[in-house]
Amino acid sequence: MRLISIYKCLCDETRLRILNLLSVSPLCVCHLQSILRKPQVKVSQHLAFLKERGMVTRTRHQQWMIYALPASPGPELDANLRCLQDCVQSDPVFQADRAKLQELTAGRPVAMLLEEGCCPGPVSAALPHAPNLNAQRP
Amino acid sequence: MRLISIYKCLCDETRLRILNLLSVSPLCVCHLQSILRKPQVKVSQHLAFLKERGMVTRTRHQQWMIYALPASPGPELDANLRCLQDCVQSDPVFQADRAKLQELTAGRPVAMLLEEGCCPGPVSAALPHAPNLNAQRP
DNA sequence: TATTTATATACGCACTTTCGTATATTCGGC
């Protein structure tokens, strides 16, 4: 049933945080990675989980994959995303995520960010796992 | 997190159907059993799951256990139960459950049903697994 | 074309969930 599948997507904190951020704006994986401060593989896996169940869409833009909430989510998903927004308003974790996103994008739309390069210096450098790990091996 | 725990409760069909019915009225296990047509142990297990997470309350009334939605569900649970009601309005399974409940109680409150005996003849007889299984063994 | 960057997938392990079988508990009536 559609509703069950939606709730299965919602019962993980990382996925809730991703959906909260995507409700603000479409984002690439490295944006999510740097805001959530989770390893890339974890973010990708959760995005794959969401995509398999129709909770997000994915489009390639040059080297970046842009994830977004579906244009026509259907009534159940729509209702639950609204409900999620209500529930999340008072929660410090979700608020902080939104603040970081605002800081990262400075209010500019994703398209513009992509033109400038998706994740400039500080973003990649701020990842929780050492970036360019392969490059450091001789 | 509270929200996650709520969504974990919502991501099973049997539990959704139970919550849908409890949103109409407090009910005893045998009511749920006969409406859902699931084995007793399955219903009890899901009720235990819900109770552990504060999604339902339980009170004994003579030999019956009465389950109900909590009096003060808190904002997240309240929002999600409302959202669930929205999502469920158009679904035939949930509608049928409500119709069966209406038929079973004929609009009378649970208290009155309990006075008369919780689950009179036809209800227990309609269970999917043979009732009184132990009694049939010599 | 070789390398780097961004991202996805494969695989394995620990943990959780679902559900069935069997057994225990609790209450009311005899």
Place this chain on the structure above:
DNA sequence: GCCGAATATACGAAAGTGCGTATATAAATA
């Protein structure tokens, strides 16, 4: 106190989930 009805709990198997390590792919660029 015994029995039956209503309900709960224990336990084990099968499936699903979360996550880490390692590897693959795809685009950009030197």
